[in-house]
Amino acid sequence: MNAIIDRVKEDIACVFERDPAAQSVWEVITAYPGFHAVLIHRLSHRCWTAGYRWLARFISHIARWLTGIEIHPGARIGRRFFIDHGMGVVIGETAVIGDDCTLYHGVTLGGTSWKKGKRHPTLHDGVVVGAGAKILGPIDIGEGARVGSNSVVLKPVPAGATVVGIPGHLIDPNVKKEKAEREAIAYRMGFDPYGAKADMPDPVANAINRMLDHIHAMDQQLETMKKALDEAGIHYPEPPPIPRLEGCEIEDGYEHEPKPD
Numbered sequence: 001m002n003a004i005i006d007r008v009k010e011d012i013a014c015v016f017e018r019d020p021a022a023q024s025v026w027e028v029i030t031a032y033p034g035f036h037a038v039l040i041h042r043l044s045h046r047c048w049t050a051g052y053r054w055l056a057r058f059i060s061h062i063a064r065w066l067t068g069i070e071i072h073p074g075a076r077i078g079r080r081f082f083i084d085h086g087m088g089v090v091i092g093e094t095a096v097i098g099d100d101c102t103l104y105h106g107v108t109l110g111g112t113s114w115k116k117g118k119r120h121p122t123l124h125d126g127v128v129v130g131a132g133a134k135i136l137g138p139i140d141i142g143e144g145a146r147v148g149s150n151s152v153v154l155k156p157v158p159a160g161a162t163v164v165g166i167p168g169h170l171i172d173p174n175v176k177k178e179k180a181e182r183e184a185i186a187y188r189m190g191f192d193p194y195g196a197k198a199d200m201p202d203p204v205a206n207a208i209n210r211m212l213d214h215i216h217a218m219d220q221q222l223e224t225m226k227k228a229l230d231e232a233g234i235h236y237p238e239p240p241p242i243p244r245l246e247g248c249e250i251e252d253g254y255e256h257e258p259k260p261d
């Protein structure tokens with residue numbers, strides 16, 4: 001019994017970690033359909049595994065009425081699972097969800113086949129699935145991966161990756177890094193990197209972009225040379241650290257000044 005209470009406490013605590021709108025424990029207990037759905041699923045799943053299959057289905061059907069969230073009682077769900085908002089979430093029979101996963105409303109963990117057997121996705125620990133996303137088929141979504149809202153994901157996603165779009169494609173971390181760098185430089189020079197329209201080229205931005213391309217090419221050449229020297233066992237003096245501006249935050253290895261509102 002204590003173990004059950006501890007789990008419920010965890011289910012409540014994780015809402016505060018992942019929803020800035022959460023006000024109080026009383027609010028979570030009384031007004032969070034995702035919390036209700038998970039609680040009822042834990043009961044229906046027990047009935048399912050104990051062989052009371054109709055009862056399990058009936059309980060999950062009642063939960064669907066109450067919350068707008070449909071979780072098949074056969075689905076295996078880990079600890080601290082949070083469904084925010086919840087309406088329209090559908091989780092199939094053979095879905096497996098690890099610990100600390102989060103779903104938003106409208107998410108489907110669905111199948112693409114009419115054959116029995118494993119046909120729904122497996123979400124590893126810490127996966128976040130954005131509103132309206134559909135993950136279809138017996139595919140693995142790796143630990144800590146993020147699925148963008150409204151994506152349709154049909155292929156496995158590696159741990160830590162972010163996937164967006166239809167069909168889902170991975171966001172290239174290098175492209176993201178480069179974008180952050182361009183933004184940081186643009187803000188430092190006092191202009192909005194999103195201000196210039198595509199049909200009105202900005203000569204300053206173009207000049208900076210060309211400089212950045214050049215710096216990237218040099219970076220890559222230096223990396224290749226360092227690697228070759230390392231492989232050949234040739235020692236070289238460590239380069240001095242890159243000077244950082246005071247007060248800047250470092251993210252992804254780049255300096256960021258606070259963005260203007």
Ligand SMILES: CC(=O)SCCNC(=O)CCNC(=O)[C@H](O)C(C)(C)COP(=O)(O)OP(=O)(O)OC[C@H]1O[C@@H](n2cnc3c(N)ncnc32)[C@H](O)[C@@H]1OP(=O)(O)O
Nearest residue numbers: 104129130131146147148149150151162163164165171179
């Ligand atoms: C009431 C409520 O608030 S309910 C809460 C609803 N919120 C959600 O469902 C959150 C889901 N989160 C997302 O969709 C996020 O966009 C994430 C996690 C996929 C990506 O976030 P970040 O890693 O910060 O990526 P970032 O915003 O820098 O975008 C990277 C690229 O992906 C694109 N992108 C981001 N999200 C999506 C999406 N859902 N679909 C298509 N493209 C997307 C961006 O446009 C950008 O492309 P660009 O480099 O060509 O400009």
Ligand SMILES: N[C@@H](CO)C(=O)O
Nearest residue numbers: 018019020021022084
């Ligand atoms: N509940 C989350 C998403 O809507 C927030 O308020 O940010």
